[in-house]
Amino acid sequence: MTQSDFAAPSRYFVDESGTTGDLSRAGAGLDFKQQPVFALAAVGVDDEQGLADRLAQIRTRRFPQAAELKSSKGHATTTVVSELLDAIDALGGGILLEVMDKRFTLAATMINTLVMRPVSPDDHKPSALWFRMQLAEQLHDTAPVEVYDAFIQACRNPGEASLKAAFRAVLQLVPPETPRDSPAGAIRLFTLDSLKDYRKAGVSKPEVQRRFLPLPDLGHTGKEVWILPHLSAFTNLYARINKLRDGRLAEVHIVHDDQPYVAEILRSSKQAVEDLAADNKVMALARVDYRFVETGELTFTASTSSPGVQAADLIAGFAMRHTRDALAGSRPSLESLKVFHRLANTLDGAPGFGMNLMLSNRDVLRCGLLPSQVPPMQPS
Incomplete structure (x- = not known):
């Protein structure tokens, strides 16, 4: 058929x-x-x-x-x-x-929340999604377990200290001298921009911290479920x-x-x-x-x-x-x-x-x- x-x-x-x-x-x-x-x-x-x-x-x-x-x-x-x-x-x-x-799903989630969260309709266009996938590829291929662990801890225990640690783990992955037009350099550039937005909005505010993490869902027992x-x-x-x-x-x-x-x-x-x-x-x-x-x-x-x-x-x-x-x-x-x-x-x-x-x-x-x-x- x-x-x-x-x-x-x-x-x-x-x-x-x-x-x-x-x-x-x-x-x-x-x-x-x-x-x-x-x-x-x-x-x-x-x-x-x-x-x-x-x-x-x-x-x-x-x-x-x-x-x-x-x-x-x-x-x-x-x-x-x-x-x-x-x-x-x-x-x-x-x-x-x-x-x-x-x-890879975890890497894509990090790109879409911590590194480069969507803020406008243009962020959902095919070209923008393709670009995010390239960054997810880079993160997936190069990030050690510790980078994922820092992000996971921020999800499970949201707070100023855990979120800053997640930002720091990503930034430490990419040296400052990395060319900005490379996928790794783009990750560093957008992570710095995201961290700047976080600081400007108020690092101690729980509602601000949640903006840079995936939204949890409630499971059948009432507990929060992350990145399902x-x-x-x-x-x-x-x-x-x-x-x-x-x-x-x-x-x-x-x-x-x-x-x-x-x-x-x-x-x-x-x-x-x-x-x-x-x-x-x-x-x-x-x-x-x-x-x-x-x-x-x-x-x-x-x-x-x-x-x-x-x-x-x-x-x-x-x-x-x-x-x-x-x-x-x-x-x-x-x-x-x-x-x-x-x-x-x-x-x-x-x-x-x-x-x-x-x-x-x-x-x-x-x-x-x-x-x-x-x-x-x-x-x-």
């Missing part, structure tokens, strides 16, 4: 792989509990019963002893995922994927569905795996991006549309009761492991590369479908793809 004869589904089944909570709990040495990659997958298909029948056929052929196919049990093999993609194609569906390197990859991945995925359906979301139903610790955050964030559209505060990007004229329904259900969520679990698990292993230095097999390429190029690159990568260009290459010239949505 090609883009020209494709009708966008109205049902999307969502699941994730590689979650370890918010990035302010990165662990010693930024190991993220040995899960450095997060993936969120959405399977767009209207005929869930048809998908259930095909999943059952795949399970009978490949893992006949299993009650259901689960990524965590090793069922997301290249063969299973390839056959699953054949089934989704046959049902007129498609795949949306968000794949995020947590360390799931949140930015989901809101971007929602905007991609909006793009895919040309703004026609009234009949859309998004079914997410039942996860109480993020459910309320995702609901409130969905409402927040819809409210931004109502206020005409949206970003103009090629692959997403944050201009929500209509809104879709979001519900949560256990994977055991939803074949669509089971399919999303297999795809997210495969994408996470392929990326994780490539970033760790393993050379992907030819079969794995073929499936990963197929996920990246669903329906010949139809706007909305395919894969959005929050990785450095170097790591995109290591995964077997060419870096895009179109900037992805950046967490803030």
Whole structure:
């Protein structure tokens, strides 16, 4: 099936792989509990019963002893995922994927808050987003763990001392004599400007300190959650569905795996991006549309009761492991590369479908793809 004869589904089944909570709990040495990659997958298909029948056929052929196919049990093999993609194609569906390197996501967040926080609509233009991505690349490739740790401490314990320490860690990374027209020099220049703004606004004021840090969300226990990859991945995925359906979301139903610790955050964030559209505060990007004229329904259900969520679990698990292993230095097999390429190029690159990568260009290459010239949505 090609883009020209494709009708966008109205049902999307969502699941994730590689979650370890918010990035302010990165662990010693930024190991993220040995899960450095997060993936969120959405399977767009209207005929869930048809998908259930095909999943059952795949399970009978490949893992006949299993009650259901689960990524965590090793069922997301290249063969299973390839056959699953054949089934989704046959049902007129498609795949949306968000794949995020947590360390790179943390670097991008630092650029968007501490170093160069957006202050005008121009800061959301594609050229400005591209520039920020270059700075995030530089920070990701050169910053030691101590720089991230200082930023994380400022997030978890906001205050004058912790925020100054975060500024100081970034500035110490780049020597003063570094040319300003280099990415490293730009980081130093904008960090100095940001520090100047901070001092001018009042370093002891809590509301000022918060301006230079990402906004926290409240988890299901009432505790603050910082820099949650799931949140930015989901809101971007929602905007991609909006793009895919040309703004026609009234009949859309998004079914997410039942996860109480993020459910309320995702609901409130969905409402927040819809409210931004109502206020005409949206970003103009090629692959997403944050201009929500209509809104879709979001519900949560256990994977055991939803074949669509089971399919999303297999795809997210495969994408996470392929990326994780490539970033760790393993050379992907030819079969794995073929499936990963197929996920990246669903329906010949139809706007909305395919894969959005929050990785450095170097790591995109290591995964077997060419870096895009179109900037992805950046967490803030």
